[in-house]
Amino acid sequence: MEGQQFAWGREEGGWRKGPWTAQEDKLLVEYVMQHGEGRWNSVAKITGLKRSGKSCRLRWVNYLRPDLKRGKITPQEESVILELHALWGNRWSTIARSLPGRTDNEIKNYWRTHFKKGKPSKNIERARARFLKQRREMQQQSQLMQTGQQQQLGQDDDATSAVVDDNLAEVAPPAATSLTHDGELQIMQEMAPDMDDLLYYHPGDMSPYSYDDLLGSGGGECGAVAASAGAAASTSEGSSEELDGGAATWGSLWNLDDVVHDMMIDCAAGAGCCWGSFPPLQDQGLAFY
DNA sequence: AAAAAATTCAACCGCTTATTT
DNA sequence: AAAATAAGCGGTTGAATTTTT
Numbered sequence: 001m002e003g004q005q006f007a008w009g010r011e012e013g014g015w016r017k018g019p020w021t022a023q024e025d026k027l028l029v030e031y032v033m034q035h036g037e038g039r040w041n042s043v044a045k046i047t048g049l050k051r052s053g054k055s056c057r058l059r060w061v062n063y064l065r066p067d068l069k070r071g072k073i074t075p076q077e078e079s080v081i082l083e084l085h086a087l088w089g090n091r092w093s094t095i096a097r098s099l100p101g102r103t104d105n106e107i108k109n110y111w112r113t114h115f116k117k118g119k120p121s122k123n124i125e126r127a128r129a130r131f132l133k134q135r136r137e138m139q140q141q142s143q144l145m146q147t148g149q150q151q152q153l154g155q156d157d158d159a160t161s162a163v164v165d166d167n168l169a170e171v172a173p174p175a176a177t178s179l180t181h182d183g184e185l186q187i188m189q190e191m192a193p194d195m196d197d198l199l200y201y202h203p204g205d206m207s208p209y210s211y212d213d214l215l216g217s218g219g220g221e222c223g224a225v226a227a228s229a230g231a232a233a234s235t236s237e238g239s240s241e242e243l244d245g246g247a248a249t250w251g252s253l254w255n256l257d258d259v260v261h262d263m264m265i266d267c268a269a270g271a272g273c274c275w276g277s278f279p280p281l282q283d284q285g286l287a288f289y
Numbered sequence: 290a291a292a293a294a295a296t297t298c299a300a301c302c303g304c305t306t307a308t309t310t
Numbered sequence: 311a312a313a314a315t316a317a318g319c320g321g322t323t324g325a326a327t328t329t330t331t
Contacts, residue, residue: 017300017301018299018300018301019299019300020299020300054301054302055300055301058299058300058301059299059300062299062300063299063300105298105299105300106298109297109298109299110298112297112298113296113297113298
């Protein structure tokens, strides 16, 4: 490990590698403001940045793009990820298109850390509780909205569109359980017996939480959809979780806000161009936060 | 308190697909 | 039509951070 300190942040074939510095980001942002997205190989020529076009593109797309959402994946987003992964498998960019502000890389990472096959961690346990809680809330909401008609929850024969909802109806426990939040572990404890039954939890299995289970494929429909999609559903394992390291991570990095700030100050001072006047981004409806 | 283990995620790589010359 | 270049994708890596022992 020690010997690799020099490998990271190294220079190779004239290109710098490793983590980007604030200064590099600034150069790249300036370039994009002036020339738009694309032509990444000319970034080095024009700005003097010693990064390959590939590296520049990646940095922009995954980190510097102003329309990126920052912070934790929300439970709603997580549900979308679960559902779409069941449908598409590891087609991360396809999934990402349904999650504005999220990158394929981010989704891929999220999936890998939270749902990929492996030994269940305590985080996953917590996640499970959170996921179920969310689902129950969704169900309660939908029950409220469709009070009269949705009394019979078992009748989901034509469940092709609302896959998740139907299966939620099948799997979700009675709505009586109190949902006073914050204590995920408490919820887990309260619910554990039910959940284990409902989720077909196999204690000896290293990967007990297939998301077929989580999505309720015990009912059939979801599994059928996933299977008929023919995608990578075979590798799908799942549970859910919310990250809790986001803020800390951001705080520990040099702050992107600083760069944006600097740029805006530069703009205000009349140096270079301005975020708001950058046509390509405007055209794409990108917003700055 | 500190060492070890686990987790996270930015950035890399190789490959494929699309576009340009 | 073919070659070259650029963009995009998914898998993987490993430094930094967090959690556990």
